Amino acid sequence: VGSFQPREHQHVRYNPLRDDWVLVSAHRMRRPWQGQVEIPPREDVPRCDLSNPLCPGAARANGEVNPQYTSTFVFDNDFPALQPDAPEPDACSHPLFRAASAQGVCKVLCFHPWSDLTLPLMSLAEIRAVIDQWAELTAELGASYPWVQIFENKGAMMGCSNPHPHCQVWASNFLPNEARLEDRTQRQHLQERGVPMLLEYARLEAQRKERLVVENADWLVVVPYWAVWPFQTLLLPRRHICRLQELSDSERDSLASIMKRLLTKYDNLFEVSFPYSMGWHGAPTGPHLGEDCGHWQLHAHYYPPLLRSATVRKFMVGYEMLAQAQRDLTPEQAAERLRALPEEHHRVRPR
Amino acid sequence: VGSFQPREHQHVRYNPLRDDWVLVSAHRMRRPWQGQVEIPPREDVPRCDLSNPLCPGAARANGEVNPQYTSTFVFDNDFPALQPDAPEPDACSHPLFRAASAQGVCKVLCFHPWSDLTLPLMSLAEIRAVIDQWAELTAELGASYPWVQIFENKGAMMGCSNPHPHCQVWASNFLPNEARLEDRTQRQHLQERGVPMLLEYARLEAQRKERLVVENADWLVVVPYWAVWPFQTLLLPRRHICRLQELSDSERDSLASIMKRLLTKYDNLFEVSFPYSMGWHGAPTGPHLGEDCGHWQLHAHYYPPLLRSATVRKFMVGYEMLAQAQRDLTPEQAAERLRALPEEHHRVRPR
Ligand SMILES: O=P(O)(O)O[C@H]1O[C@H](CO)[C@@H](O)[C@H](O)[C@H]1O
Ligand SMILES: O=P(O)(O)O[C@H]1O[C@H](CO)[C@@H](O)[C@H](O)[C@H]1O
Numbered sequence: 001v002g003s004f005q006p007r008e009h010q011h012v013r014y015n016p017l018r019d020d021w022v023l024v025s026a027h028r029m030r031r032p033w034q035g036q037v038e039i040p041p042r043e044d045v046p047r048c049d050l051s052n053p054l055c056p057g058a059a060r061a062n063g064e065v066n067p068q069y070t071s072t073f074v075f076d077n078d079f080p081a082l083q084p085d086a087p088e089p090d091a092c093s094h095p096l097f098r099a100a101s102a103q104g105v106c107k108v109l110c111f112h113p114w115s116d117l118t119l120p121l122m123s124l125a126e127i128r129a130v131i132d133q134w135a136e137l138t139a140e141l142g143a144s145y146p147w148v149q150i151f152e153n154k155g156a157m158m159g160c161s162n163p164h165p166h167c168q169v170w171a172s173n174f175l176p177n178e179a180r181l182e183d184r185t186q187r188q189h190l191q192e193r194g195v196p197m198l199l200e201y202a203r204l205e206a207q208r209k210e211r212l213v214v215e216n217a218d219w220l221v222v223v224p225y226w227a228v229w230p231f232q233t234l235l236l237p238r239r240h241i242c243r244l245q246e247l248s249d250s251e252r253d254s255l256a257s258i259m260k261r262l263l264t265k266y267d268n269l270f271e272v273s274f275p276y277s278m279g280w281h282g283a284p285t286g287p288h289l290g291e292d293c294g295h296w297q298l299h300a301h302y303y304p305p306l307l308r309s310a311t312v313r314k315f316m317v318g319y320e321m322l323a324q325a326q327r328d329l330t331p332e333q334a335a336e337r338l339r340a341l342p343e344e345h346h347r348v349r350p351r
Numbered sequence: 352v353g354s355f356q357p358r359e360h361q362h363v364r365y366n367p368l369r370d371d372w373v374l375v376s377a378h379r380m381r382r383p384w385q386g387q388v389e390i391p392p393r394e395d396v397p398r399c400d401l402s403n404p405l406c407p408g409a410a411r412a413n414g415e416v417n418p419q420y421t422s423t424f425v426f427d428n429d430f431p432a433l434q435p436d437a438p439e440p441d442a443c444s445h446p447l448f449r450a451a452s453a454q455g456v457c458k459v460l461c462f463h464p465w466s467d468l469t470l471p472l473m474s475l476a477e478i479r480a481v482i483d484q485w486a487e488l489t490a491e492l493g494a495s496y497p498w499v500q501i502f503e504n505k506g507a508m509m510g511c512s513n514p515h516p517h518c519q520v521w522a523s524n525f526l527p528n529e530a531r532l533e534d535r536t537q538r539q540h541l542q543e544r545g546v547p548m549l550l551e552y553a554r555l556e557a558q559r560k561e562r563l564v565v566e567n568a569d570w571l572v573v574v575p576y577w578a579v580w581p582f583q584t585l586l587l588p589r590r591h592i593c594r595l596q597e598l599s600d601s602e603r604d605s606l607a608s609i610m611k612r613l614l615t616k617y618d619n620l621f622e623v624s625f626p627y628s629m630g631w632h633g634a635p636t637g638p639h640l641g642e643d644c645g646h647w648q649l650h651a652h653y654y655p656p657l658l659r660s661a662t663v664r665k666f667m668v669g670y671e672m673l674a675q676a677q678r679d680l681t682p683e684q685a686a687e688r689l690r691a692l693p694e695e696h697h698r699v700r701p702r
Contacts, residue, residue: 006450010437011451016449031429031430036508081376087354098367100363102363102374151670153669174363176372318630319519321628322630324529
């Protein structure tokens, strides 16, 4: 048997933020892949296409015509999963049949007027404009709604049906599962150890360095010790911050910079526009604005599906759905690969 | 606004087995789909192909040659995520960096010698042979391992890399996340209400009927009130049963029958070999065999990804990964559609 080597020997790791475990079986990367091969993202997206409802000047499903916007642009999702005026479900007939009201708002935020750009190819000033919008929308919708979920589905593989660079914002009158979970675990950590979990975690990762991908004065990005997706990352501030709107001017600039560096590395990994779902988690809002949020630390999760190449993804299926997530390379191996990649975009740098 | 209509008005529903919630926004089915279209499963699988390592007489990755098996066939996975002799990880350096040992066994169970068959196209006697193997493997591996996860990934869309009809069995020295969760919720339900959760649930669904898909004297299949996947189902016994090996002879026969009926309906829904991941959950084994399992009720989950057609799936992405699962039709609508489908397979019945 010999001594324990994480790259050789399967083990489980604990995720303190979700209070669950992941099975790490790095030796599985050796098995040949004979399964489904994905279609790589199209590279020929037209810059402007008036039949695309996200373009400046295009007509949307509700008949409205988009303005000739030149920076970011926010509008109400034409097919919202949450609406402000849904009636309350009837009283529950039995504890095994419990329904509750869901009210909210779904917005779309276009990052840029051009359809053929993505965040890593945008300028720092352009990314900064997106960050300002995120902060503004969190403040605006968070004035009344307890949770404002900002998320980006990038790439057709992640269910994104429009190549135009954009994200979504869904605000709800309830705390979604992930929010409740992270609220509980972070609260307990602060109680037990007297320091916010993700602040303590960021400090330790900054010292240990083996899971670090990029860092600057205000931020760091790691492949978390408990990562589930092959190249999953966690973007963390170095100081204690509850919500996006608290970011200072310079922290917004340094966030734009670290996002560009991370996303450029992602695109360079398999020389493809890297698909992922990402999203921000900050302290609950609305009625929670007056509460102490000392346990909450703002952070963003990046969940990219690719495993081996631009066309071979990780499937989170049978064992993962029925039992527990399983990963095929260690977080340290993933971080090492991402760290080693250039910070100049493969589509821009001279060949 | 008007009175509450689940098909029209979004709401959240509680899943008592996972202690979480799902957002139901049935009106979302009206939005047009412009996203990724999947490749339908190949229909031309050769019955026997010696280059397929699952076929009788074929050579596997480790050089072994399969016997000329005529019913089911079990062998050790050649690329196991769990192995019996993995060394223990070193003691944890910090509570945010917790690892633990993972030891176990991964087996593959071929359902039938022919590669071009699937469960719904097999005879009742052939399905019964699979059920007997499931019971046997649970008893055998469960003699020492606390958890034995039987699961089937069906279809390339579900990460299955081999069309030959088969499932996997992963036994581990730990209780995986889903097992711990269902153990906790079922235990609490029994304490609070004096009856096993899923026994009470099955009785209520048998009366209410609106989420029922198929039933017989021993079993019923429902689209659970809290289903997340569009056509997700839950297969439940009518009497209290902890583990597969407790099933009587006639219960195994009636299980074969209800599985064939359910899976035939699934294939008939979009006239395609219906992809899914499924798996069995029963009371923990190994050291837990001597404990009281009065709260546990044996059941199988079916998680199929398709939403609109053979090529348009549901994506569980941004909002789902970062916040909460969201579904686009009600469980009652899904059950109604499945109920209405013929129980004769579209590839067999006269046209
Ligand atoms: O073992 P297989 O079929 O090669 O692999 C498949 O099922 C496993 C268990 O659910 C997953 O971890 C893999 O991602 C998937 O491709
Ligand atoms: O809103 P979109 O981009 O049309 O839809 C996409 O994101 C949603 C939120 O994660 C998911 O529910 C959908 O399954 C996915 O296709």
